[in-house]
Amino acid sequence: AQSVTQPDIHITVSEGASLELRCNYSYGATPYLFWYVQSPGQGLQLLLKYFSGDTLVQGIKGFEAEFKRSQSSFNLRKPSVHWSDAAEYFCAVGATGNNNDMRFGAGTRLTVKP
């Protein structure tokens, strides 16, 4: 069965600095990969997804992620972080692209320093 690991529980970056959140997945075939963001007291919102094709995926709010099959990774990046980006970020992996087989990582909490 597919699974995902987010190695960093908590990351702090300064406003305006670049950001990279790590995500490693385990799945024997080409996975479906997602990044969701959860602001405090809110539900999750889809940032971007990878199904096939170009391995660099653009998402909302200026985020992008790159699928690297050789490293089993799907890291999320943003060139310049804004204070409003402070939130919890979840990577998720699926085998079929259907939502019922999607497995979420434990999340990375992002703090943004002024």
Next chain:
Amino acid sequence: EAGVAQSPRYKIIEKRQSVAFWCNPISGHATLYWYQQILGQGPKLLIQFQNNGVVDDSQLPKDRFSAERLKGVDSTLKIQPAKLEDSAVYLCASSLPTGVGSPLHFGNGTRLTVT
């Protein structure tokens, strides 16, 4: 468009009591999901409905949890009796049924504390 509505926002109960959560999905979304999010973990799918039929309930603890979506719109998730380990945020989500990877739209969740 109006988002996914959930109520209540917070609930505190004692163990062995029962509790129910309500969800109203985005209009037109035939697929509805209930997730459990324990502190420090990612959401875990409990049950998925397509209209009023269950698509997947393989991770639902059926001895104490139940869910229904009688008219294919609103849904209710019930826990009876509650245990301490049920303390979590219960998230409802909905999506369009068409196509692979149809985005999930989440509600703000119900935070349950069992004492």
